[in-house]
Amino acid sequence: MKRAIPIFVVLAGLLVAIAAANPFFLEPAGFLAFLKRVAPLAILAAGQYFVIVSGEFDLSVGSLVTVEVVVAARLIDGDEAMTWPVLVLLVVIGLLVGLVNGLVTTKLRVPSFITTLGAMLILSGAVFLWTGGAPRGALSQGFRVFGREGVWAVAILAMVVVAAVLLMRADFGRTLVATGDNEKAARLSGVRVDRVRVFAFVLSGLSAAVAGILLGGFAGVSAQVGQSLEFQAITAVVLGGVVLGGGRGHVVAAIAGAFTLEALFTLLNLHGISGALEYAVQGVIIIAAVAVGGLRLPALRLTPSKV
Numbered sequence: 171m172k173r174a175i176p177i178f179v180v181l182a183g184l185l186v187a188i189a190a191a192n193p194f195f196l197e198p199a200g201f202l203a204f205l206k207r208v209a210p211l212a213i214l215a216a217g218q219y220f221v222i223v224s225g226e227f228d229l230s231v232g233s234l235v236t237v238e239v240v241v242a243a244r245l246i247d248g249d250e251a252m253t254w255p256v257l258v259l260l261v262v263i264g265l266l267v268g269l270v271n272g273l274v275t276t277k278l279r280v281p282s283f284i285t286t287l288g289a290m291l292i293l294s295g296a297v298f299l300w301t302g303g304a305p306r307g308a309l310s311q312g313f314r315v316f317g318r319e320g321v322w323a324v325a326i327l328a329m330v331v332v333a334a335v336l337l338m339r340a341d342f343g344r345t346l347v348a349t350g351d352n353e354k355a356a357r358l359s360g361v362r363v364d365r366v367r368v369f370a371f372v373l374s375g376l377s378a379a380v381a382g383i384l385l386g387g388f389a390g391v392s393a394q395v396g397q398s399l400e401f402q403a404i405t406a407v408v409l410g411g412v413v414l415g416g417g418r419g420h421v422v423a424a425i426a427g428a429f430t431l432e433a434l435f436t437l438l439n440l441h442g443i444s445g446a447l448e449y450a451v452q453g454v455i456i457i458a459a460v461a462v463g464g465l466r467l468p469a470l471r472l473t474p475s476k477v
Contacts, residue, residue, distance in 0.1 A: 174423030177410050181426055184433035191440045202320035204436065206388060209323040210235075210381040212428040214399060215406040216334045217377025219424040220370040222407050225350040225416030226275060226282035228371060231378040231403060233293035234267050235396030238382030240297050243307035243391040253312040261379050267293070268375020272368030282371075290400065297393060305391045317387020326380065334421045337373075346370060350416020398449070405452040406431045431455075 185195075194200040214231055221228045238260045245259070246252045271289055275282045297305075316322045337343055348356040349363050357363050385395055410427030412419025435448055 174411050174420050174426070177423050177426045177430055181430045181433060184430060184437055188433060188437050188440065191437065202324070204432070205327070206317070206320045206323045207436075208429055208432040209327040210317075210384045210388070211399070211402055211406060211432060212327055212425045213330050213377050213384070214381045214403040215410070215424050215428040216330055216421060217374035218400075218403040218407050219334070219410075219412060219419065219421050220337075220346065220373045221282070221367075222404070222412055222414060223350045223416050223419050223421075224346050224367050224370045225353065226367060226370070227286060227404070228268075228271065228374045229283065229286040229400045230267065230271060230289035230293060231374060231381075232396040232399035232401075233290045233297070234264060234375065234378040235382040235385060235399055236297055236393060237293050237396075238263065238379055239309075239386040239391055239395050240301060240305045240393065242313060242383075242386055243305055243309050244300075245307070246310050246313060247307040248310055250310045250312050253310045257313070257383065260383060261376065264375040264377075264379025264382075265372055266375070267378075268372040269368065271375070272371030275371065276364035276367050301393055303393055305393050307391070309386055309391060313383070314387040314390075317384040317389070323384055323388075326384065330377070330380070331422070331425060334425070338421050342366070342369070347417060351418070401452055401456075402431065403428070405455050409455050 188204075189195045192200070195204065214235075218228060218231065241263070242256050242260060245256050267289065271282070271286055274280050274285045316326070338346070345356065345361045345366050348359070348361055349366050353363055381399070382396065389395055406428035407419070407424045408414060408427070409430055410419065410423035410425070412424050412427075431452075434451065438447060438451075
């Protein structure tokens with residue numbers, strides 16, 4: 171957890187800078203608005219963390235978020251009575267997509283980068299085919315309350331954080347880290363590597379479903395609501411110090427990475443800097459994280475042989 175300290179220092183600095191640029195940020199309403207914006211990304215980062223720390227990737231979550239919102243709007247179409255049945259369906263869709271990604275990756279031995287890239291394209295194509303690029307229907311007020319009401323968004327985020335921490339402190343967390351650190355050694359020690367990774371993908375799919383529910387309520391219906399979210403989630407995770415390739419990193423730091431990324435974007439917007447720069451920032455963060463990880467890993471792997 172010591173390696174995660176820098177991200178909390180950076181986050182604190184960014185929050186102070188935002189407050190200096192916009193004093194309204196310090197008021198309860200201002201800070202609550204920030205939490206509502208960051209909650210979907212933080213939840214996605216938690217799901218992405220499980221996959222990355224196991225040594226895999228999930229590029230399908232952005233398209234899955236879009237599918238969740240579009241399907242919800244089409245099925246609910248303003249009918250309050252459909253709210254809870256559709257919410258259950260959205261969770262099931264997220265779990266199924268995660269399960270398929272995990273099974274294809276582990277059983278068919280297709281690299282997760284290719285598996286989830288294919289899933290991303292399939293989901294995006296399905297949305298476009300179904301909507302023609304213009305989603306139809308409307309979300310009910312009962313659905314939108316989860317994303318619009320800050321108390322709901324914060325409560326759901328808090329539950330996700332607590333659940334993620336408890337999972338990583340349980341046997342699953344230890345086997346997940348062992349799988350990402352050294353798959354062969356994990357297998358020899360009795361870890362069911364495939365099962366662990368499938369479960370990680372399922373958790374990622376579930377996180378995308380929850381994020382989609384919050385984003386639908388917050389931003390409304392759009393065929394681009396989940397665009398580039400997969401890259402933002404990965405950026406947040408590596409910004410939190412999680413090593414690409416698996417085996418190292420803390421879930422709380424990954425979530426803090428999401429807060430830091432959103433705080434950075436907020437600060438850029440306050441200073442009138444173009445939103446297009448956000449993509450460049452994400453690219454720099456990912457490249458820097460991989461470079462730093464590449465410098466650290468050889469030293470870490472040599473340590474046992476010197477003992």
